[in-house]
Amino acid sequence: MKKPSQDALLLYLGPFRQDVWLCLLASVPLATVITAMVSYAESVLTKPEQTTRLRQFFGPCFWLIFGAVFQQGSRWTPRLDATRIIVGFWWFFAIVVAATYTGNLIAALAVPKTFYPVQSLNDLVEQSTYKYGGMAGAAIYTLIEKSPFDVYQKMWQRSVKYEENNVKSHDEGIERVKKGNYIYLGEMTGVAPLIYDDCEFAVAKETFFPSSFAFVMPEKSPYLPAFNKIITGLLETGLVERWRDEYYPRDVCSSVSEQQTSVPDPANVQDMLGAFVFLVAGVVFSVLFLMYEVRFNLKLVRRLFRKFKTPDDIQRGRDETYL
Numbered sequence: 001m002k003k004p005s006q007d008a009l010l011l012y013l014g015p016f017r018q019d020v021w022l023c024l025l026a027s028v029p030l031a032t033v034i035t036a037m038v039s040y041a042e043s044v045l046t047k048p049e050q051t052t053r054l055r056q057f058f059g060p061c062f063w064l065i066f067g068a069v070f071q072q073g074s075r076w077t078p079r080l081d082a083t084r085i086i087v088g089f090w091w092f093f094a095i096v097v098a099a100t101y102t103g104n105l106i107a108a109l110a111v112p113k114t115f116y117p118v119q120s121l122n123d124l125v126e127q128s129t130y131k132y133g134g135m136a137g138a139a140i141y142t143l144i145e146k147s148p149f150d151v152y153q154k155m156w157q158r159s160v161k162y163e164e165n166n167v168k169s170h171d172e173g174i175e176r177v178k179k180g181n182y183i184y185l186g187e188m189t190g191v192a193p194l195i196y197d198d199c200e201f202a203v204a205k206e207t208f209f210p211s212s213f214a215f216v217m218p219e220k221s222p223y224l225p226a227f228n229k230i231i232t233g234l235l236e237t238g239l240v241e242r243w244r245d246e247y248y249p250r251d252v253c254s255s256v257s258e259q260q261t262s263v264p265d266p267a268n269v270q271d272m273l274g275a276f277v278f279l280v281a282g283v284v285f286s287v288l289f290l291m292y293e294v295r296f297n298l299k300l301v302r303r304l305f306r307k308f309k310t311p312d313d314i315q316r317g318r319d320e321t322y323l
Helices: 008-013 018-046 055-069 081-110 121-126 139-146 150-160 170-179 188-195 224-237 239-247 252-262 273-307 311-322
Strands: 131-134 182-185
Touching (some): 121 150, 131 150, 139 150
16 A cells, blocks of 8 residues: 555544544543532532522632643632542542643654555455455456455455456556555465665555465475475575575565664654644634623623623622622
8 A cells, every 4th residue: 555644633533532622522521510510519518698609609619620731820729628639639630631641642752654555454344445356267356256254255346346446567557556545356476576765655564365485386296306406405504595596586665664764853843734734723713702802892882781780890890790
């Protein structure tokens, strides 16, 4: 397959999986509601003479809980023990989450990892992004077509049986992989010379259909013992392994990636693109919220001018409205 490129916009979401992000998003409003209810209950029990409303506590509690996630404090601090216990445990939770996120993010920036969507035959049949096929009439093609195993039957029905998904040679298969969204199924001995010196390709970890090469001779041939003896001697003396290292194509890309992981590259603009997008989104959201607040306050002031006569009465009316 063609090596997928890393999405810089999603780099800052990579330290946590989707289920962790969902739990974090749900925990902030849940902790806010619990903290506000406990603070309101304690306020009513300890100071019954004061008139307080539950919604008074939602704003301060939200900014306290939200700020703790980013290791920041808040102007409002709890004064009663039950609320302090909740906030203390929340701070411990926030410290663990922040430390885990920071550690994983530093590792991702220092040593970028490429996510490969297909690493096994099960991954191949479950995905819908890539088309896949092999060389028509080859051994792998016949295996997928005739095999009774479920994974091969799914491969045949979903992609391999269609003529447009198959090729006539290894070179044609590699060219289709270069165009994108295509996975070529071929023998490693035929594919390796074409891809080991080109780092835009990736090979799945799982291998299937192992095959061997042999000399075919007539039954009871007098040359069979001599061939067996010579081939066994070549294997035992290590000559086959030596010839393999000398003449078989080397995986240049793996050695390059190992050198890159030992010395991290400095971060560039593309690596920081997600942070800039997040910053711009925050500025836009802040401006929109400012426009809403200005409009809301203008309407409130006009309504209070019609209801009250003096500036003190207007301020008192605004305080009652926010409460």
